[in-house]
Amino acid sequence: MASSFYSNAQHVDFESVLGMDDHGMVSMFEALMAFGLRGFLGCPAVVYEDALVDFFENASVRSGVVISTVGGQLVEISEELFAESFELPVDGLGDLSEMPKEAIFDARSIVSLSSEPINLSGRKNQMKMPFRLLCDIMAKAISVKAGSFNAITVEKFSLITAVICKIKMNWAKFLFGVLKKMVSAGSKQAKGFAIQISLLLATFPSLELGESSEFPESKVLTKKTVLRFVSINDRDGAEEVTGGAKKKAISKKRPAADVGAAVPKKKRSFKKKFVSSMELVEVAEEAIPIQQVAESLDVEEPRCSSADAVDLIIQQVLDETRAADAPADIAQPAVTEEKNWFDLPYDDLVKRWEAERPVVTASDTDEDLANCGCCSC
Template structure:
């Protein structure tokens, strides 16, 4: 597989995760569904790698529409096609700068592990485990950012707030905006949406897609992979706390000598 298209991606098997014996995780995934993202995050996990490579090599944005050439055929992806394909909400906030400050205020306490409001320039281990996973989902599958996924950013937290507090989002506009950034020549937006773009390309009968591949199971959130996420994050959190305690102890020792 082309690593740049899959390196930081998450998809959701909603049937599997909603059957977990973990009320907190189930509640978080139910909130994702209620926000209108099930069709986008849980669509059939099939990819056409050759077609994806073609798509990104030839894609551009003209008059707000994404154009590309795949297998010699022109494809045109509009916001309307994008919205309809994944049954995305088309009403609500289209810009994260419009996120209500009181909702962000409330979310900072709701997701907090300690009960105190989390620091928006801190790390995700300040959060309860379901929201650490949500932080990963918004970073990898929604905003599609490269870099550290442990750091909290204002953008990521605004997206989390929309889900946690039930703020209506025009997900069609927001996610299509991310797609446009992916194909714009002068942006540093990471490439993603491999599954979603594959399904969009499949709607064009004349396009030769090449061989279909199943998406890697390790990148699909199911009971098994969510439990693995919890195990890894529990261990990493314990190691970070231990490391911080040792650093503090060394600092005190140096100060008293």
């Protein structure tokens, strides 16, 4: 069906839209005319559906010329014929990659609905209403892209920039390039230009085009359809803002269970970084109880874990701190009477433990602790 070639198309009735009371819309359409696009966007809205189907089924590109057969007759469309038929400009940029970056930067602020430059990966509702419609025209009638027409793309915005910043474009080269992509094998370019191709085919006198059909009124931009576009976009924009606010409000409420589940359990760890002795003293308050330390001495084959090594470091710092605060305590006579380990004072118990097992120092790294030599850990 030929209708698939213009299901997303857009045509402009310039006489109608230029009579609108909306100054912004009128200025936008006047800019399109000033850049030589009236002949392309506003040509007679007639479609030869049978001929159009034939054209796309048989078309290809040879030596830069679009060649096809329609009703068994050869058709050749060159860039020159294309430019002359629609009175298109042939001077200026032919590739959007050549668009000046400063022009794109300026355009982001010119079209913005707010005081901030628009986001080029955002949606067209960031733009003032005339530029939203211009975005649609560029997507549907110029670049003929399928997909979401609400999304801003670099290509669409570059085309918008050319119009509003008065950048000279070789529209003949650019638009003919789009046509060549439409008929190139393996191309992902959507097929379009239904009215324009119908007009071109009508220039071949010996061609049998069949019956013509009018282009759908809903796809022609007139006073009526532009006002409808404004109404729909205003409504959709309001719904989007309201919907976003509702989602945000809902996200604030979380069940108590979820909050609790999100809190990770505390894990005991030793980070490889420098800490002061005061910080080590505070950690010592959470060290293994003395009774557990003493009981570990009764084990026949004591094993040293990384946590034990940390406790040893902490205890050494504690001892050094006590020695500085109360040196008289260290000068006590050594215990000569053999006592059971559970009868020993805390300090003596620690000394005995230190004599039996090597002690690491606070300068040791995590790698030293992992290879302490006192176990197979």
